[in-house]
Amino acid sequence: NSTKIQNGFFKITLQRSTIGLPLKLRRVVRALGLRRLQQTVYHSQTAYIAGMILKVKEILQVKNVKRIPSPEERKKKTEKGYVII
Amino acid sequence: MMFGAFRATMITCGGLLWKNPSKMSRTRKANVRKRLRAVDAVIEAVNKSGVKCKALDYARSLPKESEMTPRDKYTVFSKKHKGYRKSLHKVPKFTKVTIRTTPSGF
Secondary structure, X not given: OOOOOOOOEEEEEEOOOXXXXXXXXXXXXXXXXXXXXXXXXXXXXOHHHHHHXXXXXXXXXXXXXXXXXXXXXXXXXXXXXXXXX | OOOOOOEOOOOOOXXXXXXXXXXXXXXXXXXXXXXXXXXXXXXXXXXXXXOOOHHHHHHHHOOOHHHOXXXXXXXXXXXXXXXXXXXXXXXXXXXXXXXXXXXXXX
């Protein structure tokens, strides 16, 4: 039952390394599109993505977002302490 | 004579010995709590998204950090130890593994 829920996306960040983890879990992280630490990736809110997240929940940070920012928006940087809304 | 993390002791003259504390320090325990809360946040985020899957049903059945007793947070079941419990830090990769429940009665 993998019907898409239209209210948003998962914003997934790799917070902890996959060193020392079993090969299967390392492959799950790679399947999510995460190659290096602190990398952020956006995915649809479906059951199979949720299952992958929960498999490696100890090393991820997950947020629900309404929309995916474009590459230009992601590149925008501000001073420390300020957030672009 | 120091070989990396090994310590030379009287008993093992000529041999090497690993020595670790039996229980965790306060900072280590604080970090255990921090990691438990981080996993809680991940499960909460997946739950809020509204998807339904078997993995999420299991994750939601796990106790949250605020619902766990200190004994459950810092020790795990061990059939070989006195009291059938050992410190969590003796578990390999304990910082990246979720162990929140113990066999009933232990």
